Amino acid sequence: MKKIAYALIVCLGLAAVLVSAAGPKGRAGDGVQDKEELGRIEQAIRAAIGWAKDKNLKLLFDTIAGDENFLEVHPDGNVVRGFTEFKKAEPIWMSPNFKAVRFEVRDLRVRLSKGGDVAWFFCVLDDMNTWKGQPANWENVRWTGVLEKRDGRWVMAQQHFSEGPNAGSTQPAGIEYPILFYSGRNENKDVYILRPGEKEPHNLTNNPAQDLCPAVSPDGKRIAFLSDRGGNMDIFSMTPDGSDVRRLTDSPEIEEHPEYTPDGKRILFVRDFEKRTEIWIMNADGSETKRLTRNEARDERPFLSPDGSKIVFMSNRDGNYNIYTMAPDGNGQTRLTDTPEWEIFPTWSPDGTKIAYAQKFRADGRMQGMIRVMNADGSADYAVTAVETRDENPMWSPDGRHIILQSVRDGNFEVYQVDLDGSRPVRLTNHAAWDGWACYVPAPKR
Numbered sequence: 001m002k003k004i005a006y007a008l009i010v011c012l013g014l015a016a017v018l019v020s021a022a023g024p025k026g027r028a029g030d031g032v033q034d035k036e037e038l039g040r041i042e043q044a045i046r047a048a049i050g051w052a053k054d055k056n057l058k059l060l061f062d063t064i065a066g067d068e069n070f071l072e073v074h075p076d077g078n079v080v081r082g083f084t085e086f087k088k089a090e091p092i093w094m095s096p097n098f099k100a101v102r103f104e105v106r107d108l109r110v111r112l113s114k115g116g117d118v119a120w121f122f123c124v125l126d127d128m129n130t131w132k133g134q135p136a137n138w139e140n141v142r143w144t145g146v147l148e149k150r151d152g153r154w155v156m157a158q159q160h161f162s163e164g165p166n167a168g169s170t171q172p173a174g175i176e177y178p179i180l181f182y183s184g185r186n187e188n189k190d191v192y193i194l195r196p197g198e199k200e201p202h203n204l205t206n207n208p209a210q211d212l213c214p215a216v217s218p219d220g221k222r223i224a225f226l227s228d229r230g231g232n233m234d235i236f237s238m239t240p241d242g243s244d245v246r247r248l249t250d251s252p253e254i255e256e257h258p259e260y261t262p263d264g265k266r267i268l269f270v271r272d273f274e275k276r277t278e279i280w281i282m283n284a285d286g287s288e289t290k291r292l293t294r295n296e297a298r299d300e301r302p303f304l305s306p307d308g309s310k311i312v313f314m315s316n317r318d319g320n321y322n323i324y325t326m327a328p329d330g331n332g333q334t335r336l337t338d339t340p341e342w343e344i345f346p347t348w349s350p351d352g353t354k355i356a357y358a359q360k361f362r363a364d365g366r367m368q369g370m371i372r373v374m375n376a377d378g379s380a381d382y383a384v385t386a387v388e389t390r391d392e393n394p395m396w397s398p399d400g401r402h403i404i405l406q407s408v409r410d411g412n413f414e415v416y417q418v419d420l421d422g423s424r425p426v427r428l429t430n431h432a433a434w435d436g437w438a439c440y441v442p443a444p445k446r
Contacts, residue, residue, distance in 0.1 A: 034112075041110055041119045044147055044154035049127075052100045057090065065148065065157045073160040075141065078430075097388075098136075102128040105143075117149040125161070131425075132386055177398060178240075180204075180214040180223065181406075181415050181438035185431045191225050193240065193441070194428060201429070204242035213257060213437050216240075217264045220442045222284070224248070224258040224267055235269055235286070240441060248286030260284065261304045268302040268311065279313055279330075292330035301345055304328065305376070306352040312336075314344045314357075323357055323378070336378035343372075345393045349400055352376065356384070356394040356403055371405055373420070384422045391416075398442040404428075406436030 044063055051059040064070060068082035080086050092098070108123040125143040129136045138161075145159035178195045189210045192201035205211035209229035216223050224237045230247060233254040238245045248267070249255050256270040256277065267284055270277050271291075277298045282289040293299040297317035304311050310325045318335065321342040326333040337343040342360040349356065353376055360369040369390045374381035385391045389409040396403060403420065406413050415429040415438040429435040 038110060041147060041154055045121060048156050055094055063156055065155045071158045075161050075163045097132045099130045101130060119147045121145055178441040179404060179438050180216060180441060181435055182212040182214060183433055183435045185433035215259045216439055216441050217260045218262055219264055257301050259303055262306050262308060268304060270300050303347050305348050312346045312348060312355055314346060347395055349396050350398060351400060358392040393437060395439045397440050404438045
C-alpha cells in the first residue's frame with residue numbers, strides 16, 4: 001500500500017488550494033515580485049494537484065515537465081526520474097478505488113529568479129484521500145519544488161515531499177514490533193527482519209541455500225525456518241540476529257510450515273510425502289517427533305491455540321482446502337469451513353477466540369483472495385480485506401490489534417499490515433522480488 005499511497009498523495013487533491021489570507025509570499029531578485037506572474041505560478045502549483053477532483057490527466061500532464069529531467073522525491077526516499085517513469089503510476093491515480101476527500105496547502109511561499117523563468121516554492125501540505133474506502137493520507141508534509149517557464153507557461157520540473165513535525169505518512173508509528181519474512185531479493189530465498197523505524201530489512205540467513213518460512217518462538221529468542229542447505233528441505237533454528245544456527249530435522253522427506261507452540265517447548269510442522277502431507281510435532285530442539293494426522297490428503301499449516309486445547313490447520317481431504325481443528329494429540333478432527341472456495345493459512349488470534357485465514361478463488365480469469373476472520377467455532381465469519389486483489393497468509397500482531405499479510409495489490413507479492421477491519425493498510429516491503437510469509441516478533445521475555 002505504501003507505493004499506492006505515495007503515488008496518490010504526490011499528485012492528488014481537490015481543485016481548491018487554500019493559502020494564507022495574504023496569498024503566497026515571494027520575492028523576485030531584490031525587487032517586488034510581479035503579482036500577475038505570481039498568480040500564474042500559483043495556478044501551476046494548483047493544477048499539479050487539483051487535477052484529481054475530476055481526474056483530469058490532461059491538466060496534470062500539461063503541468064508536469066514532459067521530459068526525462070523531471071524529478072520527484074517521496075518521503076521514503078523513493079525517487080521518480082523522468083516523465084516516462086512518472087506516468088507509470090497512471091493506473092493507480094485513475095483507479096475507482098481512489099477518492100479525493102480534502103486538500104490543504106498552508107504557508108505557501110514562492111521565490112522568482114532574477115531572469116523570471118524559474119520559481120522555487122515551499123508549503124506545508126495536508127492531503128486527505130481514501131483508497132478502497134480506507135484512509136490514505138499525508139498530514140503536515142513539507143512540499144517544495146521548482147517550476148520553469150517554458151513556451152510561456154509554468155511547469156513543475158522538480159518536487160520534493162518530506163515529513164514535517166507530526167507528519168502522517170504511509171508507515172505509521174503503530175508498527176510496534178519487528179517483522180520476519182522471506183524474500184527472493186538476494187537472487188535466492190533468504191529470511192529477513194524489518195525492525196520498527198527502519199526502511200530496509202536485514203538479511204538474517206544470507207546463505208546460498210533456499211531459506212524460507214520463518215516462525216518465531218513466543219519469547220522472541222529463537223526463529224525456526226526451512227532450509228535446503230543440508231541437501232533437503234529441513235527445519236533449522238537461529239537467534240533473531242541470525243547466529244547460532246541449529247539443524248532440527250534430518251529426514252528423507254521435505255519438511256514444511258514450522259510453528260512454535262504457545263509455550264515455546266515444541267514445534268508443529270508438516271512432512272511432505274509427495275502425494276500427501278501430514279502434521280507432526282517435535283520438541284523445540286528437534287527431538288521426539290510424533291505424527292498427528294494420517295490420511296491420503298494434504299494436511300498443512302498447523303497452529304496450536306493459545307490455551308493449548310486445539311490445533312487449527314488446512315486440509316483438502318474433502319475435495320478442496322478447508323479449515324479444520326483437532327485436539328493436540330490429533331483426535332477430534334472437526335471441519336470449520338465448507339465452501340466451494342479454498343480456505344487456507346489459518347492462524348489463532350492472541351486470545352484464542354478467533355481465527356484469521358485466507359479465502360482463495362478464481363474470478364475474471366485470475367486467482368484472487370481475501371483475508372477473513374471467524375470465531376474459533378467457525379461462526380460469525382466476516383471479510384477483512386476486499387476481493388479485488390489476492391491477499392494471503394494472515395498473522396496476528398502480539399497485541400491483537402493488527403494483521404500482517406502478503407498481497408499482490410501493488411503488482412507483486414509484498415508484506416502489508418492492516419487493522420482488524422481491513423482499514424489503514426500499510427505497505428511494509430517494497431521490492432521487485434517476492435516478499436511474504438511474514439510474522440511479528442514479540443518483545444523478548446527476560
